[in-house]
Amino acid sequence: MIPGVPGDSQVYLNGEFLRLDEAKVSVLDRGFIFGDGIYEVVPVYNGNAFRMAEHLDRLDRSLAALRIASPLDRAGWIDLVAELIARGGMPTCLIYLQVTRGVYKRDHAFPPEPVAPTVFGMASAWSPPSAEQRARGISAIGIPDERWLHCEIKSVSLLGNVLARQQAVDAHVDEVVQFRDGYLTEGSSSNIWVVSQGKLLAPPKNNLILEGIRYGLLGELAAETGIPFEARRITREEVERADELLVTSATKEVLPILSLDGKPVGSGKPGPVYAQLRAGYDARIAAL
Ligand code: PDD
Numbered sequence: 396m397i398p399g400v401p402g403d404s405q406v407y408l409n410g411e412f413l414r415l416d417e418a419k420v421s422v423l424d425r426g427f428i429f430g431d432g433i434y435e436v437v438p439v440y441n442g443n444a445f446r447m448a449e450h451l452d453r454l455d456r457s458l459a460a461l462r463i464a465s466p467l468d469r470a471g472w473i474d475l476v477a478e479l480i481a482r483g484g485m486p487t488c489l490i491y492l493q494v495t496r497g498v499y500k501r502d503h504a505f506p507p508e509p510v511a512p513t514v515f516g517m518a519s520a521w522s523p524p525s526a527e528q529r530a531r532g533i534s535a536i537g538i539p540d541e542r543w544l545h546c547e548i549k550s551v552s553l554l555g556n557v558l559a560r561q562q563a564v565d566a567h568v569d570e571v572v573q574f575r576d577g578y579l580t581e582g583s584s585s586n587i588w589v590v591s592q593g594k595l596l597a598p599p600k601n602n603l604i605l606e607g608i609r610y611g612l613l614g615e616l617a618a619e620t621g622i623p624f625e626a627r628r629i630t631r632e633e634v635e636r637a638d639e640l641l642v643t644s645a646t647k648e649v650l651p652i653l654s655l656d657g658k659p660v661g662s663g664k665p666g667p668v669y670a671q672l673r674a675g676y677d678a679r680i681a682a683l
Contacts, residue, residue, distance in 0.1 A: 405483065406479075407514070408515050409515075420513060424513050426496070428501055432493060432550070433551060434492060434494075434550075435549060438489055439487060445680065447476065449611060457549045472492070480518060487522070489518070489645065492515070494515075528650070532650060532665060533642060533650050536568050537571070538559060540575040540603075541559075542556065544602055546604055546605055559573060560584065579629040580598060581607075585643060586604065586644065589640060590641070591633060591636070591638055594623045595617050595622050596627065609643035609649065616671075616679075634655070635655065638661045
């Protein structure tokens, strides 16, 4: 029994589909021992994976950063995701993919001989944010970013993100807004956006944030709707004075942050830039 998940759901592990409660990985798997692996979370709407090509491009970038050869080619990943969706029986769900460096005698250095990576995939139940959640928005607190300096890699080494998220839980808010050296980075598992005087701002794409798949998408939607967009360093003061704050991730899609550190953001209600980007996001889902 694994708390919170149906044990009989079908997952993929190293070439086979099996029951979740029968899927087992060696204790010497480098993902378990060192967090030496990467992952992806792909949202699926009505059986269609959203921004699949972009997710697979990022998977390849993460694998390349760890110098792990991709265990599947592009068609193989696409087939695997399709199979997980079909077997999961949930037209709207999340697909989780993970690759670790595999199993070897414990040593920090990469195995000196070829080792098969461990490949895992599952479909998880998920509901997109409801109309009520969209209207309520989310609450957040600002915290120092204490993570490592390779946040651009979608690594399963997530302890910094886990501890950050727990700070949100302990403070009874939904997410954290992290700052490094006084500048905005991102949430514990999301990208953060600032709207100031009609302009959409995001921190630059570098090693201090994960380039969310929605980072590119919001840039496209802003261009389509004529919202000026700039990627640059954003001070904590600018965040605190923002007209609107937004959060994006596979699971949150795009949502307004309506309270930061217990104070209302802007008018305290979802703003006009959010409304435009939200409509664009919905249109992209509808066009899948
Ligand atoms: N998290 N930044 C971090 C640190 C993240 O973990 C995520 C996503 C994002 C947004 O990326 P995207 O738009 O591709 O979802 C930004 C996923 C959902 C997770 O870990 O569950």
